[in-house]
Amino acid sequence: MTIPFLKMHGLGNDFVVIDARSGNLSLNEAQARAIADRRLGVGCDQFIVIEPPRTSGATAFMRIRNPDGSESGACGNATRCVAHLLMTESGRTTTVVETIAGLLPASLEADGLVTVDMGPPRLDWRDIPLAGPADTLRLDDVVEGPYAGPTAVSMGNPHAVFFVDDVAAVPLERVGPRLEHHPAFPERANIEFAQVLTPTRIRMRVWERAAGITQACGSGACAVQVAAFRRGLVERRAEVVLDGGGLTIEWREDGHVLMTGPIALSFTGELSAELAGDMPSEPRLQAVPA
Numbered sequence: 374m375t376i377p378f379l380k381m382h383g384l385g386n387d388f389v390v391i392d393a394r395s396g397n398l399s400l401n402e403a404q405a406r407a408i409a410d411r412r413l414g415v416g417c418d419q420f421i422v423i424e425p426p427r428t429s430g431a432t433a434f435m436r437i438r439n440p441d442g443s444e445s446g447a448c449g450n451a452t453r454c455v456a457h458l459l460m461t462e463s464g465r466t467t468t469v470v471e472t473i474a475g476l477l478p479a480s481l482e483a484d485g486l487v488t489v490d491m492g493p494p495r496l497d498w499r500d501i502p503l504a505g506p507a508d509t510l511r512l513d514d515v516v517e518g519p520y521a522g523p524t525a526v527s528m529g530n531p532h533a534v535f536f537v538d539d540v541a542a543v544p545l546e547r548v549g550p551r552l553e554h555h556p557a558f559p560e561r562a563n564i565e566f567a568q569v570l571t572p573t574r575i576r577m578r579v580w581e582r583a584a585g586i587t588q589a590c591g592s593g594a595c596a597v598q599v600a601a602f603r604r605g606l607v608e609r610r611a612e613v614v615l616d617g618g619g620l621t622i623e624w625r626e627d628g629h630v631l632m633t634g635p636i637a638l639s640f641t642g643e644l645s646a647e648l649a650g651d652m653p654s655e656p657r658l659q660a661v662p663a
């Protein structure tokens with residue numbers, strides 16, 4: 374018994390996407406880890422399962438799992454990929470992707486880019502979450518060498534944004550894991566380092582919770598833009614430049630954060646019986662050109 378998958382990415386942040394809308398996918402964390410393994414499995418930054426919607430108004434529910442099997446409440450790059458699949462399937466230029474963090478309306482732009490309304494950021498310490506009361510604008514207790522006082526933002530998942538003069542000089546592979554597991558973050562955190570180039574352009578790099586350094590992080594780019602605006606460093610709309618390329622992020626007056634960027638389909642394949650485990654064998658999603 375095998376199951377087809379789509380290998381997709383957003384600016385190099387890559388995903389294995391499967392369609393479980395036709396059956397009950399009894400996916401466990403171990404299977405997610407096996408599929409995400411870059412040697413024994415397909416390999417990906419996140420494993421994405423499309424499930425039937427839970428809420429009226431949603432087209433489909435998107436479950437997000439990190440390579441360690443842990444579930445996340447947001448994945449901006451994958452949301453663009455799934456939204457594109459759903460709009461291609463329906464022939465419409467709008468859709469609504471549901472996650473455990475809420476309903477995310479999306480639209481297909483004339484230039485082929487996808488815009489997702491990632492909703493409002495959560496800025497209260499309880500919603501990040503943090504271990505205790507704190508001013509999320511600057512966490513003075515979070516220090517790692519010369520890096521201190523990040524801004525905490527949740528986009529449905531936790532982020533800590535450090536502002537630096539030179540992102541390229543940050544030893545991300547060393548400080549990333551230490552900060553991800555800092556006691557201030559009871560659910561760990563995605564760690565971003567941002568360098569404001571102009572009021573409408575930010576360069577950032579990311580150490581993703583449970584995934585390490587990735588080429589791009591959509592929810593992280595949203596968190597960086599929100600943090601920079603809260604600090605008076607940028608306008609409401611800016612280009613956030615990641616290792617894999619640029620996203621346009623706008624923190625709208627109504628509080629919602631819009632993210633616009635590309636998606637790509639790399640290849641399609643079939644999960645072997647060993648990897649598929651007891652997954653159903655008749656998914657609906659057909660490979661569609663990106």
Ligand SMILES: N[C@H](CCC[C@H](N)C(=O)O)C(=O)O
Nearest residue numbers: 445448449450530590591592
């Ligand atoms: N590692 C993240 C999930 C993926 C986020 C990222 N890939 C994005 O595009 O937002 C977390 O555990 O919160």
